[in-house]
Amino acid sequence: MLAARRTSTFTESVIREMTRIAQMHEAVNLAQGFPDFPMPEPLKDAACAAIQGNINQYAVTWGSANLRIAISEKYRRWYNMEVDPDREVTVTCGATEAMASVFMALMDPGDEVIVLEPFYENYGPDAILAGATPVFVPFERPNWTLDADRLRKAFNKRTKAIVVNTPHNPTGRVLTRAEMSLISELCLKYDVWAITDEIYEHIRYAGEHHVMATWPEMRERTITISGLSKTFSCTGWRLGYAIAPPAQTAPIRKVHDFLTVGAPAPLQAAGAVGLAFDADYFNHLALDYRARRHVLVEALTEAGFTFSVPEGAYxxxxxxxxxxxxxxxxxxxxxxQEIGVATVPGSSFYHDRELGRKLVRFAFCKKFDTLRRAADRLAEVRQKA
Ligand SMILES: Cc1ncc(COP(=O)(O)O)c(C=O)c1O
Known part of the structure; x- marks a missing residue:
């Protein structure tokens, strides 16, 4: 029996394959985008307390009230954005599930979704699972900027949404005010949804984090997606969320309910504690990553790689x-195998794989020790290549 046609273009995650090879060769794994250092203690304590306190049954399917209120307060505090926790927030199993639920709730067969490439590898399959057609627009090298003409040409009457990921994985770009304005102008002109992926919002070294939903006239046509994985170094907790106007939140919640019922209840309780941390935590997170970035930037420069220094993400x-x-x-x-540092091949971030043929992605969400070990090994690349 054959599998469904919709899965025929899906490949096994290259990142997981690289991890397997890395383990075989005891390589330093800079392929996977998750920290090898512990998450903050107060969140761990809060999760243990929630379990011991018997918060172990299904939470409300669209998220426990505490966490939804904490999310709403976060948006008021950080972005001066009013979010109704009862009618506009859906807590999901990671930003990944949020994206899939949003696509399935909003797309019909024949709809087009604009995806900027290189991209986080789930967007294309999300579109296909929802029956929509991804339309890819590449960022321009060497600095991964958006070309206005190219982007304009991708919009048409079939365009239903554009995915906007800033800070951006894998390029490290933080989109500028001008780029966000261009996207919003086109969304308004063509009556298109902006689906934003803001999972790295607190990991920035340059520029500002522009929340598309706070842009003039964009609140009603933006779905804001983010989560706790990166901000609190807890990618295994699977906590994310989607913020959308009430009319779109209703179908998003239905899809989410049928897909997963809900995110883990005790971890939602702990997540609310993290979101209420004061600004120091978030500022420190970015400073800490800046120092980690420095180790890898130096090592890659000396090894002879060329790249633009990331403005955000890791x-x-x-x-x-x-x-x-x-x-x-x-x-x-x-x-x-030969250097002992695992990376992700660039083509896995492209629909047009040729565009990534001379690129590899390194992740620096790693202990300083891990990064220094990688740096020592990278010093041998030029000699051995
Ligand atoms: C751009 C982007 N979005 C989403 C995710 C996944 O987020 P979550 O762990 O909340 O599913 C990642 C993880 O690497 C990512 O890079």
């Missing part, structure tokens, strides 16, 4: 053309 997408004639997949495997 990745460096580096060009290895000056070091090797190999393609990205072969180079990444060679790096893992």
């Amino acid at each position: 990745y460096i997408l580096a060009d290895f053309s000056e070091l090797s004639d190999l393609d990205d997949v072969t180079f990444a495997k060679w790096m893992t």
